[in-house]
Amino acid sequence: MNLEFEQISKTRIMINSLCIFTNIKENNVIRKYKALLKYIEKDKISAEKAINLYNDFIYSLLDVTSNTCFKKFIIDILFLDSNPFTRIIDNNNLNNISILNQVKYELEALEYIANIKSSNIKEVIISKSKAKTFQIDIIQSLIDLKLEDDEAESEKAINKLKNRIVSNNNWAQYLDEIISFYNQYGTGEFGEYRAFVWEHENDRKYLRGIKTPDPVRLQDLVGYEDQKETIISNTKQFLKGYLANNILLYGSRGTGKSSTVKAIINEFYNEGLRLIEVDKSKLVDFTRIIRILKDKKLKFIIFVDDLVFEEGEASYSALKTILEGGVENRSNNILIYATTNRKHLVKETFSERSGDEIHANDAIEEKLSLADRFGMTVSFYSPDQKEYLTIVDNIAKARGLEVDKEYLHKEALKWVRWYNARSPRTAVQFINWFIGEMN
Known part of the structure; x- marks a missing residue:
């Protein structure tokens, strides 16, 4: 004892x-x-x-x-x-x-x-x-x-x-x-953790590690090969320590913009790449985030999903400052990848177009130029019918689905008419439904 x-x-x-x-x-x-x-x-x-x-x-x-x-x-x-x-x-x-x-x-x-x-x-x-x-x-x-x-x-x-x-x-x-x-x-x-979300909780601001991030891999994403290759090439350049570009992924909903960014992280996690997801309303905290990350031996993608600003948002000025690279906002281990489905990142009003101020055109041009401050814009357009059916075929093949192709295409096009526009997301949703209907 x-x-x-x-x-x-x-x-x-x-x-x-x-x-x-x-x-x-x-x-x-x-x-x-x-x-x-x-x-x-x-x-x-x-x-x-x-x-x-x-x-x-x-x-x-x-x-x-x-x-x-x-x-x-x-x-x-x-x-x-x-x-x-x-x-x-x-x-x-x-x-x-x-x-x-x-x-x-x-x-x-x-x-x-x-x-x-x-x-x-x-x-x-x-x-x-x-x-x-x-x-x-x-x-x-x-x-x-x-x-x-x-x-x-x-x-x-x-x-x-x-x-x-x-x-x-x-x-x-x-x-x-x-x-x-x-x-x-x-x-x-x-x-x-390989992925984090920047959180506000009471008076605390911190990185919350995501225990089970989206496991999507690049091989799971069908189509948009040129777009993916552009983003992969830029990311590899970043990981090798060379100068690389911030990227704006622009296109319709469901075309795989967000999934591509998440797949990039999963692909290069072992090479020291991490994802920090920041809501656009919290971009004013960017300097604080940089102070946490700048001395780490890893590389970080700051990911802003569905980027669009209302008139006068503080986050607009914050992002503009970040992209222009102020002294404290420069860090060679951080890039910004953002997605949007709007051609222009700031919503315009009719009053701006009507010339209420002497330099209205200058103000409008200033807003439209925000997207230009990203080093690269990669466009994800909605697929045409042929591309959409190819995506459906590839997903069906990956799932081991054996079915008459003509019948599959007929049902896939019917699904588009009933529900959503053509996109990779729509193709996945259709295949999910189709497999359930067959069983």
Whole structure:
């Protein structure tokens, strides 16, 4: 029993000893864990209060994870953390031996913290509270921590590395692998996620990682080969470190503009490309976003979907400043890809055309020139009937659909007349319906 007492005391002190990973101490699960350990360190404790603190800890863990593998949880928050260690990697300063040595110690400390057995905690509660028989039964029935992660194996590089660490002892030996991973995939949340949304929540403005981004790949997008090649070529140039252009993707709804941008990210994720989706109303935050991204070793596409401005919107001036490249808005690891279905990005009024001001034409030209400030405009026009049917055929083939082509075309054209105009999206919607009707 003395061994369990010592382990609990040592675990709490090790939590307090974290310096590089000090943010982990403020995690709600860790605070609940620490409160439990602090209480059961006392000479005399109440079984009822100890049970309550134990359940608070387990509930907080279940609230953020799919199981009670505490080791996996520790590794997850470790990889999401931004700290002096991740900063020296972002700044290519791996000569800071004191930080690297401290990280090795803290990896060992986190391993010790994560390896405590719930059975040991329960034994201490039973012993120190002098639990009665019915209390012992209750304590023994409390949910246990798992020592192994039973989730299915993932193909993601970060999950493979996490699983190796969780499944083995001596976490410090993985320091070089962690550094290598960070160098290729990015530190903190940028190594965990490939796509983000810029969020406003109460008084907080932050990047929210998207756990399950659209998995669309370029090979899934049928048609518009020239347009895709233009965007791919520009993106490759960007990834190689050369100057590249901001791109405006213009065209009708459903032609695959947004899907193309998302597919580009999925295609080049392993080469260090990430997506930041920003609503056009939040473009005024661009300087703040740049400050977060500019020192990262990754490349970022700022994605603005369905871009169009009302008269006098602050975001219009913000985008104009961004595209013109003010001193603080210049960063060689950021490009803007935006989509629109309007030829002109600012809605015009009849009063502007009627000459209410002396320089009305100049004002109109200024608005129309915003699109010109993008380095490239790539047009996605609605397909003609032949192109539309080709898209339908290719989607049907990809889905393994075997059906008379003449009948398929007849139904596809009927679908267009009944519902939407010709577009790749319409073709997908038709095939979805058609397969359902056949089964």
